[in-house]
Amino acid sequence: MTPAGLRAMNDAAGNGAVNRVLSVQRAGGSGSGRHSRPEDSGSGRHSRPEGSGSGRRSRRDAAPERGPGDVVADIKTHVDGPPMVSYGARRQGRAHEEFWMRFPRFKNGEEAEETLHETSALLFDSMKGAQERAKQEDPDRDAEDANNREVQGMLINDRLLFASNFNSSVDTLVSQGRQAYGHEPSLPELLAFQQSQDGRRRGLHTYEAENLEAKLASYRRKNAAIATGQRGAGEQGRGPDPTAKVLQAQVDTPVIVVNIEDKNLRTMLTSSKYAGRVFLLRFAELDPRPKMLGKNKGQPKQEESVHAEQKLLLALSRAGVDPGQTATKPLAIMGKYRPCMGCAAALMYYRNQMGFGNLSFDENYGNYFQGSVNSLKTHLKHTMDDDYLAYIKQMVHNDVTSTPAMAHEAAPAEAVHRRGGLSLKVPGRLAARQADVTPSASDAEFDADGTYTRVARPLQDTWTVDTAPAGIGKGTATHKIPRRRTDKLTQDQADQLHGLWNGGAGADATNESRQRAIELLFNYHRSTTMSLKHLGAAIDLSDNRLSSYLTRYEQEGHWTHTPQRSNKPARGAASTTTARSRKKGAAEKQFSKGGELDDFGMDAIKETIRSLSRNDWCKDWERLHRGRSTGELNPTKAPVDLLAKLAQLRRDRRYNVPEMSAYLHTGKNGDNLRKAIKRKGEPRLAELEKGLDKGKAPARHQDVERGEASAAAAPSSHAVVDPSAYAAADQSAYAATDPAAYAAAYTASDPSAYPAAYTASDPSAYAMADTSSYTSSYTMAGTSAYGGESSASGAGHQAPAPEVPGFTLHFDPSTGQPYYLDDETGAHYVRIGGNMVRLQVQDSYDVDMSGTGGQY
Secondary structure (H helix, E strand, O other), X not given: OOHHHHHHHHXXXXXXXXXXXXXXXXXXXXXHHHHHOOOOOOOHHHOOOOOOOOOOOOHHHOOOOOOHHHHHHHHHHHHOOOOEEEOOXXXXXXXXXXXEEEOOEOOOOOHHHHHHHHHHHHHHXXXXXXXXXXXXXXXXXXXXXXXXXOEEEEEEOOEEEEEEXXXXXXXXXXXXXXXXXXXXXXXXXXXXXXXXXXXXXOOOOHHHHHHHHHHHHHHHHHHHXXXXXXXXXXXXXXXXXXXXXXHHHOOOOEOEEEEOOOOOHHHHHHOHHHOOOEEEEEOHHHOOOEOOOOOOOOOEOOOOOOOHHHHHHHHHHHHOOOHHHOOOOOEEEEEOEOXXXXXXXXXXXXXXXXXXXXXXXXOOOOOEOHHHHHHHHHHOHHHXXXXXXXXXXXXXXXXXXXEEOOOOEEOOOOOEEEOOEEEEEEEHHHOOOOOEOOOEOEEEEEOOOOOEEEEEOOOOEEOOOOOOOOOOOOOEOOOOOOOOOOOOOOHHHHHHHHHHHHOEOOEOOOHHHHHHHHHHHHHHHHHOOOOHHHHHHHOOOOHHHHHHHHHHHHHHOOOOOOOOOOOOOOOOOOOOOOOOOOOOOOHHHOOOOOEOOOHHHHHHHHHHHXXXXXOHHHHHHHHHHOOOOOOOOOHHHOOHHHHHHHHXXXXXXXXXXXXXXXXXXXXXXXXXXXXXXXXXXXXXXXXXHHHHHOOOOOOOOOOOOOOXXXXXXXXXXXXXXXXHHHHHOOHHHHHHHOOOHHHHHHHOOOOOHHXXXXXXXXXXXXXXXXOHHHOOOEEEOOHHHHOOOOOOOOOOOOOOOOOOOOEEEEEOOOOOOEEEEEOOOOOEEEEEOOEEEEEEEOOOOOOOOOOOOOOO
């Protein structure tokens, strides 16, 4: 329609008709007009609805224009009530009471997205590794990027753009790369940095950590196949992989760090000159800036962040990239995590309203976070309109939030096909705590010549409600957020409390004075927002001790005896009491806090438990360890031989009891476990060691399970497993079960080793890392305790070998000796006196149990 025609329509039918025609033209156009509209401009989209009349209306009668704030307010009305519930007091966002659990699948047709997700996950791990290195160099530095929680990548015009929540995550990674290599680092060099196993496992349940490590190891194998040119060209049933082609294009070229505000960003994203390059994206607007007002004027503000997907959309918007400039090439945004609900709606908006019709992303969105929508309103406010609101409403009322199954879990029979894969509706309490992208069912293997083969990852377990690990917990419609305790005592109040509790001026505190102090402290804590830590500091008591006093006072009233006060002197006065010496007695009996429980200690405990596999307490621990049940175990009911092993580890390895208690699921502080070790474990350890010194084993304790091969028919030296046999095992014996063995071999301790192997023609350095620890022969650990024998029966008689839960029975072809393989770890065991004893890795001249030179 010509401008003259529009003017005629305006004169004949009023402004409303024109607005409706323009709205239709926008909706049916290419999208470029929407994209070019200024972010803060108005739009005919928000004029009065169709069918409201066509007569001319005055400005005073016109409906008020809806802005981004109105849209955000409308969104809150939908997400703050049913069917949405809050998880973790909204720390884990809002979602539905049921989730679609999505199971591993082959991602044929999604090759670019698969590689983009896996590379983002590896880059996230590298960022965390770089942060650890920086912290080691400067322990006092602030961990400004420690809260980074995601990395997202964008494939656009045959180049890759990666973003994280915080700019400092990019800055730290690149800085460490420059320091390690002495030049601007390439992507392979940056991927050589890896987070430590302790750091990677921190805050995760055991089953979550094992799932994460298994996926990262798989991603690194696939990445090695890409680096050697064997993956990405549509091989072995895969389609073409444009992301892999970019990773191969300029493998030794440094990454480009670019700000969203860079005036050349449009050229970098569209010009053929930059095809094959990898960019790390920053948003300079989020960098800390000096405060302009207040007593802290001039000091830098805290670094801000936005979700990584939003940074990538900002790059499209700020660079002025037109949809036509991306239409002929694959365009995808994928990352370590699936997008939250707010980001998923923004991605839908860019695909459908902004004209980027070929944009691919994960539509199986995660939880809703208000901060995500708030940052969209701040930085991408052109998306905050009724179309965006419609996407949120559809996701809230007509769809269900998604969550991933673990990488080894197969879908049950009742699962249905949905959005390209098998899915099952599960209760929210079973949803994963990590909103990972659904893992692929494929993996990569290399033969001895370094040839890559695409294989199926074994799905070892079928998901069931009964065996599902604990998730994010049950959602709640309402929640209470604790008040921030910020009130402070006046100086007079603090002096009064200190005098009542500790005495002063040469006078001791009395029972009555402390009772009065308890009353005041109780009232201060309940009627104000004073914290226990603040109140306890006023009377020189820890907040935990003060909490116990106030709880007892609330439940029982005043008690008759005087609470034991601290030995700290009154402020400004000498101490009126003599502190008791805590260093009496022999030096070897003095308490000293032990060290952290390392991999060797955890393996030793695990092996001891599995040697007592028939004990009910050990079975309960296995279920907790695998995430199949919740709660805590009673350490006093633990097998006495396990307690003896803990006593030995405490004595010889100096592990602290709280760490062992946490690993054993017997409580975090370890008090009950400490008592059990003292009362049962130490006497049992002394009994075992005394018996071994005399050349015989002591009587079997009633807690130790017997097998079908009766110990009564066996020599006395076979009656019990010596816990010290495990301590004698060299720590390298456990390397084969360490999930980080692959990663360690992959990069060694020097990140510069990665690029050389990355571009080498022989990738066997990566492929054989997993199997190198299995090429040695095995010998039984601690066999001297059994007189060099490996049979649990009497001389001249071989008892039938029983089946043992959790193990698979095998027989050595050359000797006929039975041995067992651990179903979970693949480690070799023999059964002695009803107990499972692990075979230790030794040199090739040791006993060969396999009959094949130790290879399997």
